[in-house]
Amino acid sequence: MFKPIKLFSTVLLIVGLLVNVAAQESLPVYLNEAKPMEQRIEDALSRMTLEEKVAMVHAQSKFSSAGVPRLGIPENWMTDGPHGIRAEVFWDEWDQAGWTNDSCIAFPALTCLAATWNKDMSALYGKVIGEEARYRNKNVLLGPGVNIYRTPLNGRNFEYMGEDPFLASKMVVPYIQGVQSSGVAACVKHYALNNQEIDRHTVNVNIDDRTLYEIYLPAFKAAVQEGGAWAIMGAYNKYKGQWAGQNQFLLNDILRGEWKFDGVVVSDWGGINDTKQAIYHGLDMEFGSWTDGLSKGASNAYDNYYLADPFLKLIRSGEVKVEEVDKKVRNILRLVFRTNMNTKRPFGSFGTEEHALAGRKIAQDGIVLLKNNNNTLPINLSKAKKIAVIGENAIKVMTVGGGSSSLKAKYEISPLDGIKSRVGKDAEVVFARGYVGEKPKSQDGLKTGDVEETRSAEELSKEALELAKTADFVVFVGGLNKNNGQDSEGNDRKSLGLPYSQDKLITELAKVNKNLAVVMISGNAVAMPWVKEVPSIVQGWYLGTEAGSALASVLVGDVNPSGKLPFTFPVKLDDNGAHKLGDYPGNGEQTYHEGIFVGYRWADKQNVKPLFSFGHGLSYTSFEYGKVTADKKDMAADGNITFSVDVRNTGKRDGQEVVQLYIHDVKSSVPRPVKELKDFQKVSLKAGETKTVKFTIDKTALSFFDAAKHDWVAEAGDFKALIGASSTDIRQTVGFKLL
Incomplete structure (x- = not known):
C-alpha cells in the first residue's frame, strides 16, 4: 500500500x-550557473562600464584586483606558492599584516615533489595546498613552477621540477588538478625561458625553435592541455626582444593559438614594461608594476599601471578599440566563474594535522639516498647509543626567506629536533653547529629565529670534531640555505661548491668517524670533493613543516628511501652544457648554445660521468630486473607498442622502485640525444615480491620537433627501448622498428 x-x-x-x-x-x-559559461561571460560583459572593465585588468593592491561590486562580481585574490600559502601582508606593502591566524603548513619544495617520481604524491600535494588556499579565500595560487633546470646555479631551481621536460610534464598535471578541485586556479609559472635569476628583468634569451619546443615548452603545454590550468604567469626575461609577460610569440601565437589556452595570463610582479605591448601581446592581468603614480599626481598609484589610466585613455581617444579590453575581461570572468563565483566549490581547510602529515608523506617519498656504502644507513639504534648531529642546517629555519616562496609556517621541525624525537630514549643525541653562515636576515617582517653565533670558525670546527670522535654515529646536516646567492629568488649561486668551508669540515669528520651520514639540504646540485671519503649521502631538499620528522624516519629506517634525482649532479660546472659553452649568464643576451642537450642529454653526448645521475636513487633493499619484452617487433605509425619487464625485490625489506623507460633513436636525420625519458612508474614491492611493469608508447615518444615544418616528426627506422633505474643504470634493452 x-x-x-x-x-x-x-x-x-x-x-x-x-x-x-x-x-x-x-x-x-x-x-545563473545553469547557463553555458560563455553565455554568462557575454552577459556580464554587456553590463559593465568601460571603467569597470579596465579596473579588472590591473591590480588594486599587492595581491588583489578589482571586481565589480555593483554586479556582485568579486575581487580576485592571489597568493604566493607553490610550497604554502603566503601570510597576509598590508594592502600596499610587503610586510606582514600581523594576523594571528594565517600561519600555514609549509610543504616540501617542488624539487622534492619531482624527486618522488610519483604522480599520486603530486595529486596529494595539489589537493592539500589547494584546500589551504581555498580556506584563506584565495582564488589564484601562484604556482607551480616548471622552468627547466638548465644550470645548477639558478637561484630558483628549488621551486621547479627538474631538468627533464617529460618528468616535469607528468608531475605538473596532477598538482594542477588537485589545486583546482578546490575551486582555486593554479597559475603555472614562469612562462617561459626563466632559467636564471641574474639579469632576469633584462636578459633576452636566444634559442632555436627545436630546443624551445622539445625542452622548455612541454611542461607548460601539458599544464594547459592535460592539466587544464586556469592561469599562466609570464616570466620576467625577454624572448625575441619582447618581455615574456607581453610577448606575441609566447602568449598569442603559442599559448592561445597553438594550445588553445582559455584561462588568464597574469604578469609576474613588476614584469610589465609597456602599455601597447601589454594591450596587444596576450596579457590579461597586471600586477606589481614599478610605476610611481603618486609623484605623477595620481591619488592611487595603481591607476598609473600600464593597463590602468594609460589603457583607459587610449580607448577613450579611439586609438585602441574597446574589443582589446573585452578580450582580457572575458578571460578574467572565466576565471571568476570557475573559482570564487562557483557556488559548488568546497570550503577548504587550513593548517591541519592532515595537511602536515600529507607534507611529511611527500617529503619521505622524495628524499634521495645518493650513496650508502657498507649499509651505513639506516642507523642501527641497538648499536648507536650516542648520535652526534653536526651542522648549521640541523637547526636552521628553512621556511623563511628565498623570495616569494618564503612562508609563515605554523611550525617547522628541524632535523635535530626530528632526530631527537624519533630516537627518544634509545640513544643520546648531541649537537655541534660545526660552521656558521652569514647573519640571518628577516624577510617581509618574518624572522628566521636563528641562533646568533660569536665563536670563530676554528672553535666551531674543533667542537664538532671532538664530539664526532666520541659518537657511535655522526649525522652531518649541511648544504645550502635560503639566503641571497644560494637557493633564493633574485640572484644565482656564485659557485657549485658548498659555502662556509663545509667541504673541509666534512673531510675531517670522515677521518675521525667512519659511521657518517652526510645530509644535503638544498634545491640544487652541489660539488662533493669528499664523495669518496664519505660512506653515505642523503639528498634532503627543503622539506617544509615536517622536515625533521621526515628526515629522521629515513635515517633510522622507519621509511625505506625511494626518491630519485630529478636533475643531474655534475662533478664540476664545466660538465654542464650551459657552462661548458661559456655563455652563462650572458651580457644582456643569453644564447642557449647547448640546444636540446640539457642535463643528462649533455652528459650522454659528451660521455661525461656525472657525480650522480638523473633518475638515481638507492634503497635499503635491492631490485632485480628481468628481461624486457615488446608485444611486437614493428610499430605502425598510427599504432603503439607495449614493453613489459618483471621487477623483483631481492632484499629483506619492502620498498619502492622507479622503473624508467628511455628511448634511443638508432639513426636520425637530425642530431638527437642518446636517450630520452619517455615513461616511468613507481612500484611498491614487498620483500621477495615480483611485479610486471608495462609501458605503452606511440609515435609521439619517438618524435622530434622539425622547425622547418613547425611540426613533430617521427622518422621510420630502428629504435631501442632502454629500461633502467637511472639514466646511467640501464638494466634491459629491446629493439623495435617504426614502420
Missing part, C-alpha cells in the same frame, strides 16, 4: 526543485 508520507515527501521534493529552477531562471544570465 502506498504511504501518504512518502507521497507528501515526493511532492515537496518536486515543488522544491520547481522553485529552485524558477529562482535560477529569474537570475541575470551571468549569475
Whole structure:
C-alpha cells in the first residue's frame, strides 16, 4: 500500500526543485550557473562600464584586483606558492599584516615533489595546498613552477621540477588538478625561458625553435592541455626582444593559438614594461608594476599601471578599440566563474594535522639516498647509543626567506629536533653547529629565529670534531640555505661548491668517524670533493613543516628511501652544457648554445660521468630486473607498442622502485640525444615480491620537433627501448622498428 508520507515527501521534493529552477531562471544570465559559461561571460560583459572593465585588468593592491561590486562580481585574490600559502601582508606593502591566524603548513619544495617520481604524491600535494588556499579565500595560487633546470646555479631551481621536460610534464598535471578541485586556479609559472635569476628583468634569451619546443615548452603545454590550468604567469626575461609577460610569440601565437589556452595570463610582479605591448601581446592581468603614480599626481598609484589610466585613455581617444579590453575581461570572468563565483566549490581547510602529515608523506617519498656504502644507513639504534648531529642546517629555519616562496609556517621541525624525537630514549643525541653562515636576515617582517653565533670558525670546527670522535654515529646536516646567492629568488649561486668551508669540515669528520651520514639540504646540485671519503649521502631538499620528522624516519629506517634525482649532479660546472659553452649568464643576451642537450642529454653526448645521475636513487633493499619484452617487433605509425619487464625485490625489506623507460633513436636525420625519458612508474614491492611493469608508447615518444615544418616528426627506422633505474643504470634493452 502506498504511504501518504512518502507521497507528501515526493511532492515537496518536486515543488522544491520547481522553485529552485524558477529562482535560477529569474537570475541575470551571468549569475545563473545553469547557463553555458560563455553565455554568462557575454552577459556580464554587456553590463559593465568601460571603467569597470579596465579596473579588472590591473591590480588594486599587492595581491588583489578589482571586481565589480555593483554586479556582485568579486575581487580576485592571489597568493604566493607553490610550497604554502603566503601570510597576509598590508594592502600596499610587503610586510606582514600581523594576523594571528594565517600561519600555514609549509610543504616540501617542488624539487622534492619531482624527486618522488610519483604522480599520486603530486595529486596529494595539489589537493592539500589547494584546500589551504581555498580556506584563506584565495582564488589564484601562484604556482607551480616548471622552468627547466638548465644550470645548477639558478637561484630558483628549488621551486621547479627538474631538468627533464617529460618528468616535469607528468608531475605538473596532477598538482594542477588537485589545486583546482578546490575551486582555486593554479597559475603555472614562469612562462617561459626563466632559467636564471641574474639579469632576469633584462636578459633576452636566444634559442632555436627545436630546443624551445622539445625542452622548455612541454611542461607548460601539458599544464594547459592535460592539466587544464586556469592561469599562466609570464616570466620576467625577454624572448625575441619582447618581455615574456607581453610577448606575441609566447602568449598569442603559442599559448592561445597553438594550445588553445582559455584561462588568464597574469604578469609576474613588476614584469610589465609597456602599455601597447601589454594591450596587444596576450596579457590579461597586471600586477606589481614599478610605476610611481603618486609623484605623477595620481591619488592611487595603481591607476598609473600600464593597463590602468594609460589603457583607459587610449580607448577613450579611439586609438585602441574597446574589443582589446573585452578580450582580457572575458578571460578574467572565466576565471571568476570557475573559482570564487562557483557556488559548488568546497570550503577548504587550513593548517591541519592532515595537511602536515600529507607534507611529511611527500617529503619521505622524495628524499634521495645518493650513496650508502657498507649499509651505513639506516642507523642501527641497538648499536648507536650516542648520535652526534653536526651542522648549521640541523637547526636552521628553512621556511623563511628565498623570495616569494618564503612562508609563515605554523611550525617547522628541524632535523635535530626530528632526530631527537624519533630516537627518544634509545640513544643520546648531541649537537655541534660545526660552521656558521652569514647573519640571518628577516624577510617581509618574518624572522628566521636563528641562533646568533660569536665563536670563530676554528672553535666551531674543533667542537664538532671532538664530539664526532666520541659518537657511535655522526649525522652531518649541511648544504645550502635560503639566503641571497644560494637557493633564493633574485640572484644565482656564485659557485657549485658548498659555502662556509663545509667541504673541509666534512673531510675531517670522515677521518675521525667512519659511521657518517652526510645530509644535503638544498634545491640544487652541489660539488662533493669528499664523495669518496664519505660512506653515505642523503639528498634532503627543503622539506617544509615536517622536515625533521621526515628526515629522521629515513635515517633510522622507519621509511625505506625511494626518491630519485630529478636533475643531474655534475662533478664540476664545466660538465654542464650551459657552462661548458661559456655563455652563462650572458651580457644582456643569453644564447642557449647547448640546444636540446640539457642535463643528462649533455652528459650522454659528451660521455661525461656525472657525480650522480638523473633518475638515481638507492634503497635499503635491492631490485632485480628481468628481461624486457615488446608485444611486437614493428610499430605502425598510427599504432603503439607495449614493453613489459618483471621487477623483483631481492632484499629483506619492502620498498619502492622507479622503473624508467628511455628511448634511443638508432639513426636520425637530425642530431638527437642518446636517450630520452619517455615513461616511468613507481612500484611498491614487498620483500621477495615480483611485479610486471608495462609501458605503452606511440609515435609521439619517438618524435622530434622539425622547425622547418613547425611540426613533430617521427622518422621510420630502428629504435631501442632502454629500461633502467637511472639514466646511467640501464638494466634491459629491446629493439623495435617504426614502420
